[in-house]
Amino acid sequence: MRSDDDRLSRKFHPSAPHVTRGDLSEQSIRKRLDLARLSQAGRDALADEQTLVQCARFTRNIENFIGTVKVPVGLAGPLRINGTHAQGDYYIPLATTEAALVASYSRGAQVITEAGGCAAALLAESVSRGPAFAFDDLQQATLFASWISQQLATLRGVAEATTRYGKLQSLETTVEGNRVYLLAGYSTGDASGQNMTTIATEALCRYIVEHCPLPVRYWFIEANFSGDKKATHQALLGVRGKRVTADVIVPAALVVQRLHTTADRLAEYSTASAVGAALSGSIGIHGHYANCLAALYIACGQDPACVAESATGISRFELDSYGNLYATVTLPNIMVGTVGGGTGLPSQRACLEILGLREPHPARQLAEVCAGLCLAGELSISAAICADQFTAAHQRLARSDGT
Numbered sequence: 001m002r003s004d005d006d007r008l009s010r011k012f013h014p015s016a017p018h019v020t021r022g023d024l025s026e027q028s029i030r031k032r033l034d035l036a037r038l039s040q041a042g043r044d045a046l047a048d049e050q051t052l053v054q055c056a057r058f059t060r061n062i063e064n065f066i067g068t069v070k071v072p073v074g075l076a077g078p079l080r081i082n083g084t085h086a087q088g089d090y091y092i093p094l095a096t097t098e099a100a101l102v103a104s105y106s107r108g109a110q111v112i113t114e115a116g117g118c119a120a121a122l123l124a125e126s127v128s129r130g131p132a133f134a135f136d137d138l139q140q141a142t143l144f145a146s147w148i149s150q151q152l153a154t155l156r157g158v159a160e161a162t163t164r165y166g167k168l169q170s171l172e173t174t175v176e177g178n179r180v181y182l183l184a185g186y187s188t189g190d191a192s193g194q195n196m197t198t199i200a201t202e203a204l205c206r207y208i209v210e211h212c213p214l215p216v217r218y219w220f221i222e223a224n225f226s227g228d229k230k231a232t233h234q235a236l237l238g239v240r241g242k243r244v245t246a247d248v249i250v251p252a253a254l255v256v257q258r259l260h261t262t263a264d265r266l267a268e269y270s271t272a273s274a275v276g277a278a279l280s281g282s283i284g285i286h287g288h289y290a291n292c293l294a295a296l297y298i299a300c301g302q303d304p305a306c307v308a309e310s311a312t313g314i315s316r317f318e319l320d321s322y323g324n325l326y327a328t329v330t331l332p333n334i335m336v337g338t339v340g341g342g343t344g345l346p347s348q349r350a351c352l353e354i355l356g357l358r359e360p361h362p363a364r365q366l367a368e369v370c371a372g373l374c375l376a377g378e379l380s381i382s383a384a385i386c387a388d389q390f391t392a393a394h395q396r397l398a399r400s401d402g403t
Contacts, residue, residue, distance in 0.1 A: 024055045024065050032066045043067075054346055061342055071095040073299055073351065074102030079109035079372050080117030081246075085361055086368035089113065093351040094295035104384070105292050108376030111250060111258045118248040118375055120368035124239040126169055126185035127193040127335075129201035130225025133208070134179045134217040141180050144214050145173040148182070151208075158207045159200040165189035166196045168204075174225070181225045190363040192241075192303065192337030194228070227333070229305050231283040231312045240309060241335035242364065246371035247328035250379070255325050259383035263325035266379075269386050270317035286315040287381045289331065292373045297336075300355070300366075301348030306335035310370075315378045329375045336370065338362040 017035055022028035029052070033043050046067025058065060074096070078089040092109070094102050112118050135141045148155075148171065156168045170185040184204065186197045202221055209216050222228065227235040252263045259266075277285040290311035297304050313331035320326045338357060342348050357365045384390040 019064050021063055024059060026052060029055070029066055032064060036066065057345060061345065071298060072097060073347075074106075075354070076102050076106035076373075076376075077109050078113050079369070079376060080113040081120050081368060081372045082117045083120035083246075083365070083368040083372075084122055085364040086120060086366075086372070088356075090356070090369055090372075091354055092296065092369065092373055093299040093354050094292065095299035095351075096291075096295040098291070098295075101291055101295060104380040105373060105377050107258070108378070108380035109373070111254065111379060112248050112372065112376055114258065115248055115250045115254060118246045118372050120244060120246040120371050122242055122244050122364050122367055124243040125187050125241075125364075126239045127188050127197045128183055128185045128226040128228075128240055129197050129221070130181055130183050130223055130227075131201060131205050131219060131221050132179055132181045132223030132225065133219045135214060136217065137178050138175070140214050141175050141178050144180050144212065145175050147212065147214070148173055148180075148208075155204050155207065159184070159186075159204045162200045162203050163196050165191060166193065166200050168200070181223060183225060188337070190338045190361065191340040192306070192335055192363075193340075194303070194306075194335075195340070198222075227309055229308045231309055233283060235309060235333045236284055236312055238332065240333045241306070242367035243330075243332040244334055244367045244371040245328065245330040246368070246375045247326065248375060248379075249320060250325040250327065252322075252324050255383075259379065259387070260389065261383050261386040263319055263323060265386045266317045266325055266327075266382055267319050269382050270315070273382075274316075284312040284314055286311075286313055286329065286374070287378050289313060289329075289374050289377070292377050293334075293370065296370065296373065299348065299351040300336075301342030301345055301352070302336050303341060309333040310335050313374070315374075317378075317382065327375060327379055329371060329378060331371055331374060334367045334370050336363060336366045338366060 019032060019035060029047055051068045055065060073093050075091055076094055077091040079092060080089050133144060135144060152171055155171060159168045160166060165188060167187045168184060169187055172183040174181040184201050186193060188196050205219055205221060209219060227240050255261065255263045274285045290307050293310050294304055294307045297307060310333050312333055313329060315329050317325060317327050337343065338352060343352060
């Protein structure tokens with residue numbers, strides 16, 4: 001039966017004009033804004049005077065540029081961190097449009113600080129790429145995996161020749177039928193390192209294809225094996241980016257005074273939420289890591305899409321021997337850098353300046369700050385739920401008109 005409704009059928013009439021890449025000149029920006037059919041008010045909001053003055057600084061960060069979006073930035077803290085790299089009281093910029101978020105993290109940070117601060121440790125670093133190679137059969141695949149294991153020194157030299165800072169730390173093989181997946185793990189200095197590792201792995205793969213004694217049918221630079229921008233069990237158990245952990249002991253009296261609940265109730269909630277996460281099939285167990293990581297990443301010029309993998313991990317509350325609250329978080333995929341990407345843009349540079357990260361290894365400090373911040377958020381949101389204040393806080397802060 002034929003329907004008279006053709007909304008789902010293909011259409012071949014002439015399309016609207018294509019967006020051309022052009023440059024960041026005002027003339028090119030105006031042409032692209034013309035395509036967007038914006039009102040003058042809309043144009044002024046996106047391409048304001050300051051944006052146009054600074055637009056040359058965005059050359060390596062955007063294509064088809066038409067302006068900037070202004071996201072409100074709030075300040076949380078102080079958050080005291082006693083870390084292997086991060087040491088001191090930190091004020092933390094968070095870019096978000098979600099009411100109650102900054103207030104919640106600020107409350108948790110202040111509680112941690114009053115408890116003497118949280119310990120934080122960077123446990124491991126590695127940014128991975130996962131290429132795949134296909135062969136005629138399993139025999140060739142296993143021979144290839146064996147050959148790879150004998151070429152590590154050579155392949156390390158090939159990869160590292162593409163970068164001043166990247167170091168190939170590991171190269172693992174996984175055989176699946178007639179395909180072999182590689183997992184190349186790199187240290188990347190103070191850069192987040194995704195472009196760095198991609199370029200290095202491209203060189204490594206091309207060397208393999210040229211010098212491998214076995215005929216490679218085809219290969220891909222990334223075969224969905226590294227966990228890039230995805231939550232994976234592989235990364236939960238290992239590392240992609242920076243693996244960090246933090247913990248704090250909050251005195252029982254401070255829990256009552258500042259969080260308006262009890263250490264016992266928070267421990268009970270931790271157990272209940274862990275079971276709920278398991279029942280739902282969650283990768284990791286936590287309340288809302290994505291909230292602070294997205295806000296911090298946007299503020300500080302990180303890749304916001306990396307929140308998809310960074311916001312995995314384990315939160316846990318329990319009572320210590322004295323009835324105080326022991327709280328800890330472990331995040332295996334914190335993907336941050338203090339150079340490259342968007343970290344050099346004006347507003348993002350200012351937010352990094354607020355954090356006061358110092359040499360050496362500011363990126364490692366930033367990763368430990370992320371862990372401490374997530375710990376603060378877990379304390380605050382869990383306490384709000386336990387104290388029956390979660391809904392009221394959102395109503396008070398997000399609905400000023402009473403609706």
